Amino acid sequence: DQQVKQNSPSLSVQEGRISILNCDYTNSMFDYFLWYKKYPAEGPTFLISISSIKDKNEDGRFTVFLNKSAKHLSLHIVPSQPGDSAVYFCAASRGGSQGNLIFGKGTKLSVKP
Amino acid sequence: EAGVAQSPRYKIIEKRQSVAFWCNPISGHATLYWYQQILGQGPKLLIQFQNNGVVDDSQLPKDRFSAERLKGVDSTLKIQPAKLEDSAVYLCASSSGAHPYFGPGTRLLVL
Numbered sequence: 001d002q003q004v005k006q007n008s009p010s011l012s013v014q015e016g017r018i019s020i021l022n023c024d025y026t027n028s029m030f031d032y033f034l035w036y037k038k039y040p041a042e043g044p045t046f047l048i049s050i051s052s053i054k055d056k057n058e059d060g061r062f063t064v065f066l067n068k069s070a071k072h073l074s075l076h077i078v079p080s081q082p083g084d085s086a087v088y089f090c091a092a093s094r095g096g097s098q099g100n101l102i103f104g105k106g107t108k109l110s111v112k113p
Numbered sequence: 114e115a116g117v118a119q120s121p122r123y124k125i126i127e128k129r130q131s132v133a134f135w136c137n138p139i140s141g142h143a144t145l146y147w148y149q150q151i152l153g154q155g156p157k158l159l160i161q162f163q164n165n166g167v168v169d170d171s172q173l174p175k176d177r178f179s180a181e182r183l184k185g186v187d188s189t190l191k192i193q194p195a196k197l198e199d200s201a202v203y204l205c206a207s208s209s210g211a212h213p214y215f216g217p218g219t220r221l222l223v224l
Contacts, residue, residue, distance in 0.1 A: 004155070034212055043117070043204055043215030044156070089155050098144060098208065100169055103155025 003027045004092050006104035014112055019077040021107050023090030026071065030092040032099065035064060035075045038087045038106070047088075048075070051096075080111045115139065117216030119205050125222045131193035134219045138186070138207030144168075146213055147180055147190050148204040156204055162188065195223045 005024045013019045021035075031052040036044035050057040050064045050073070057064050063076045077084055087106045093099035118137040126132050138145050143164050148156035159178065161168040164185040173180070177196070182188040192199055200223045206213035 036215075041217070043206075043217045046212045046214065049212055091155070098210065100158045100161065101156075101213065103157070105153065105155050 001026075002104075003030075004090055004102050004104040006088075006090055006107050008107050009105070010108040010110070012110045012112060013080050015082055016079045019075075019080045019084065019109055019111065021075040021077075021088050021090075021109065023073045023075075023104055024071060025073075025092050027092070027094070027102075028071065029094045030102075032093040032096050033064070033066060033073050034091045034093075034101065035062075036089045036091060036103075037084075038089060044089055077109075080109075082111050082113050085109055085111045117205055117207055117214055119203075119216040119219050121219055122217065123220050123222075125224065126195055127224050128197055129194040131191065132195055132221065133189050133191045134203050134205075134221075136188045136190070136205030136216060138188070138205070139209075139214055142207035142209045142214075143185070144208045144213075145182055145188050146206040146208075147188070148206065148215075150202045150204060150218070152201070159190070192221075195221075197223050199223050 034049040035047040037047050038044045048062045066073045087108045089106045090104040091101040145162045147159045150156040159173045160170040160180045162182040165182045180190045202218040204218045206215045
């Protein structure tokens with residue numbers, strides 16, 4: 001039973017446009033959410049996180065939105081750049097940043113010049 | 114700051130053989146994790162250490178997998194005997210209170 005779901009295996013956007021990656025979760029006990037980016041043959045790299053007491057967190061071109069009632073979060077990348085092309089993983093935890101991270105299956109983003 | 118180091122980067126073995134992976138976390142990080150990532154899936158936690166004590170090993174297949182973190186720094190993950198379904202990338206991560214930092218992983222292929 002998947003507790004964290006990324007229903008879009010892939011997404012393609014034009015350079016300069018907005019990329020929106022979505023993630024749904026089923027466990028209402030999750031209190032911390034993260035996004036990681038992964039390039040081929042490398043480990044996941046932390047991108048941005050959000051605590052369940054917030055509904056938005058921004059870091060440069062990256063913004064994460066959390067809708068607790070819908071158990072949904074999204075990552076917005078504006079503007080998208082070719083270097084953003086990677087697999088993006090959504091992860092959730094019940095114990096803050098130190099808890100066991102439950103990952104989604106990932107969404108492969110392709111940003112075309 | 115040096116990142117999480119893992120070795121080997123690649124390993125090919127036959128089923129029923131044993132294999133070991135090594136991880137050196139970021140200096141000063143008390144928490145160390147081992148994750149398994151099967152192709153097409155997200156990483157799944159196998160075991161979490163706090164210093165040299167186990168915090169969570171509920172998803173570690175203990176009949177064949179073992180892990181240790183002697184002296185609370187480096188860690189090794191062992192599989193004995195390996196099965197075909199153990200083919201995956203094994204990721205080590207460490208943290209000091211913030212999000213986990215991941216190493217590059219060890220890609221294991223069991224034939």
